[in-house]
Amino acid sequence: MYITEPSRRIPVCYEADLCVVGGSCTGVFAAVRAARLGLKVVIVEKQNCFGGVATAGLVNIWHSLYDVDGKNQIIAGLSHEVIERLKKTDAVRETAKRNFQLNPNNLKVELDNLIKEHKIKAYLHTYYSALACDGNRITHAIIENKDGRSAIKANFFIDATGDGDLARDLRLPSYVGKSIQPPTSCFFMLGDMTGINLGDLVEKHGEEFGVDNDWGWSTEVPGLDNITLRADTHVYNVLCSRADDLTHAEMEGRRQADAIVRMLNKYSGRKFALVNTCSHIGIRETVHYKTRYMANERALLTGKRYESAVLNGTYRVDIHHSHDNGITFKYLDGTTATHYGKNEKIIIGSWRDEHNYYGESTKYYQLPFENLIQEQCVNFIAVGRMIHADEGAFGALRVMINLNQLGEAAGVASWLSLHRNRPIQEIDGVEVRSLLKQGGSAL
Template identity: 55%
Template structure:
């Protein structure tokens, strides 16, 4: 590629803090809040106009169950639970007993509640701000470079949390990365007015989708609490793109909007309905891009078998959920059940049982765990990546990528950041058991 040289220039330091967080989804916000509650001065930058990431700008309005698979004991608490309580209080979330759709919320209200939360915790937030690089000295990061309406400036901090989803800072640092094979494809979402409850829309797509370039695909939809008649639609994937590249992300956004209108207009044409799109996402739902190497890779098999850790920073019950490039979706449950949906919108359901297949007997685990070491990279002393860039095998990633899990990972990153700043220890010397203990004390891990 042809290159030009950018002349060196002095960059103003706009803030000095204990902890710098890049990316303001709930993962990043909850990291920031945990560190702030322990006494750290925290700065958070977010490239969108709001906090919440995929849950707000991406419109994905479901958090899965906080309880074990018996649906009796709560195994996840912390900031996900606090935020759920706030949303329920304002009539913007409802809880139900379905483990998949346990917490359904209005993404608009979540934006508002996250604004209030960072305000209460005195976290300095810059919206419309991109983290574009870092400065290092040996194995230490000394500043993060950011760009916004004020131009280019630097934030100096003791510790850095990369919550950008794709792991942008890890990329700037050259930490060893890999991609899922294949990567789980993205799904742009939208809010639609009008229900498809009594309409055989699947047959319409199968019979007429070709007219408007809509392939037979697998999707889902949920109502939005507090907005009667409004539904989140996640109807189709964009296949074969890498959303961590400029071209891949641009194509996903544009093709997503095209497919959304094609879908709604096709149903209106053949079902005689008057469905309307009332909001398009401002950030496509990205399922997977890069992952970064750490001390330990999360292992799906260990999770399914319910392996326990002294330094567990996450409890989870959401099934392993893998979307493939060929419009197949596969679920693996702790109790042994497997379901494979093959063939797009008109899916064949293929049922199985991985425990029976492997001859595993005894009581299945009621929840899984993830140890702190999965988060610890060993190249730079003062950074943790928290979010979907997690180091996980295909199966583990299928479960860890959901928000109730990433929210907990954010909280653990915030606690570890505080411990590192407070003790002067590099991240690899932070004791995971201490992280867990502080999470428990702060109401997070159970």
């Protein structure tokens, strides 16, 4: 059943060169890079803070800035800058593997600071809901917030919504993978887990609390003694770009978090408390949008190089199974490891036969600019986990240290497109790379 919405006039609330929709670090970094090149920028975010999964989702690990040997820095730019800023308030800690544990609360503040310092107009608690287009050009993004419905006029649009809400409304070619990585509700828990084997407890008492024995992880949070960030469970069989599935996933994920804490309190002999549940479930994957270059696992694992590279990375292929309690990692050194359950039954293998590759292991991989270029709309880039990638490449590229770099590339490319007055499809990736480098990226 349908109704026809009466047509109405809505105010244009802001005019800018660039409108970024979605305020995770992907979106914020796109906005900041464009602002540094002189664009007037506006950013729209539906939650109360910037940072996306890293803040509202509580996920507090950024992976290494170095190659696999841990010697040469291959990632810099805004990820590096933000880490340096967080160091000043002891809100970040480098681990032995050179990853970074962040305090999501401090990250929120630093992202606010970045937005303010660059004079970017920000709308929080504001939902993007529709587009206005003129032929193959977007003219306005329509938003909803406490002021009602209004439109932002801009010359270029970046979709950093994760799900690709603008790409959906442009009807760009899309696909949903055969198996979708399931979401997780992360939470902060107070209490000392030293010596407690969560896997054993789940095996014995999981059924009583409705907790599956699926693979999970936890980590410390800088500045919060005796509190851990926990990602212990998954919500299976949901596609979180659908309203009903997302609602179910939020409630089921929160139930799982609470169940873990109640189980620990009943059977561990110690006292635990649920300190904070995420204000948005951590979504790993929904829909993908097609671009000129599909990222593929083989090219990443074998370290293919590109003149138009806009990303360097080392994060392994990491696939949370949609169909069982396992997770598969494929490392740059050739190893494959599949872990099952909390007590980690591990099956080790090699991906080399699968890819018929027996050459030297690469120290890092790259992704070309063409991965950001859709063919239909002249003033638009979608960037984030909606990335055009096969299952394995998505598993590696989806982490923040990678998407942060793609956000920066999108911001620089939007400036180039406007500066040259050329469609985004005609922008040279080699030039984008060079501008990224001039702006502090390690490419």
